[in-house]
Amino acid sequence: MDTYFKALKQILEEKDEITFLSGAGLSTSAGLPDFRSDENGFWKSNSPVHFRDFLSSKEYRMKSWQNNIAIHKKLENIKPTKMHNLVNRVIYRGTSNFHITQNIDGLHRDKAKEKNIIELHGSIFKAKCLHCEAEYDTLEYFDNLELDTDCLCSKCREGFVKVSTISFGQALVSKTLQKAEKASINCQFFIVLGSSLKVSPANNFVRIAKNNGAKIIILNKDPTPMDDYADIVINDCLENIYEQIK
Numbered sequence: 001m002d003t004y005f006k007a008l009k010q011i012l013e014e015k016d017e018i019t020f021l022s023g024a025g026l027s028t029s030a031g032l033p034d035f036r037s038d039e040n041g042f043w044k045s046n047s048p049v050h051f052r053d054f055l056s057s058k059e060y061r062m063k064s065w066q067n068n069i070a071i072h073k074k075l076e077n078i079k080p081t082k083m084h085n086l087v088n089r090v091i092y093r094g095t096s097n098f099h100i101t102q103n104i105d106g107l108h109r110d111k112a113k114e115k116n117i118i119e120l121h122g123s124i125f126k127a128k129c130l131h132c133e134a135e136y137d138t139l140e141y142f143d144n145l146e147l148d149t150d151c152l153c154s155k156c157r158e159g160f161v162k163v164s165t166i167s168f169g170q171a172l173v174s175k176t177l178q179k180a181e182k183a184s185i186n187c188q189f190f191i192v193l194g195s196s197l198k199v200s201p202a203n204n205f206v207r208i209a210k211n212n213g214a215k216i217i218i219l220n221k222d223p224t225p226m227d228d229y230a231d232i233v234i235n236d237c238l239e240n241i242y243e244q245i246k
């Protein structure tokens with residue numbers, strides 16, 4: 001195990017062409033409840049709205065907005081972890097380093113390096129009209145939202161404004177997928193942080209990176225179905241792993 005930590009530390013400190021892929025495990029170590037385990041019932045009381053329901057009823061649209069605002073409130077007391085900061089240091093070091101994330105919480109965000117951060121499932125900080133694609137700031141839009149008028153876009157007056165996270169039943173944005181694919185093809189090191197790699201397309205990116213010659217490193221609490229592809233697998237929580245490589 002020591003050799004693994006040593007190799008990982010060296011890659012993170014000295015190499016470029018690194019692509020990270022992060023999942024819920026990166027955020028739970030900051031204190032955000034995981035959708036799958038959800039011990040305190042946060043997601044139960046803010047149960048996700050299916051895209052179909054969002055489109056069909058005002059009641060669900062308002063629930064969707066309220067859920068997202070609840071996540072914003074939850075995040076007020078949550079700070080990025082040391083692992084988030086480490087990833088951002090690597091992103092800052094080279095233009096060829098990327099961070100693909102399944103997380104919507106923005107804890108990974110860095111305004112100056114936005115181009116190198118690929119949010120597969122969108123972000124709770126932005127909202128978008130489903131018709132004309134006009135963009136809004138989530139909190140600003142919610143502050144001005146009059147519940148009896150529904151969330152109609154003030155620009156086109158035709159589409160609904162939705163927080164730009166990807167809902168169940170909603171397709172991923174193809175431009176985002178292409179960017180993530182490119183970052184997986186072009187890297188030399190593909191490092192998974194806290195993702196169970198059970199859902200597509202996240203697991204596909206591991207395959208793409210491997211097929212294009214990258215070394216695969218998987219850091220996750222539990223074994224994943226993609227471990228056979230990896231050169232290094234460390235099964236532990238990210239806080240503990242960080243302590244070994246800082």
Ligand SMILES: [Zn+2]
Pocket residue numbers: 129130131132133134153154155156157158159
């Ligand atoms: Zn619009």
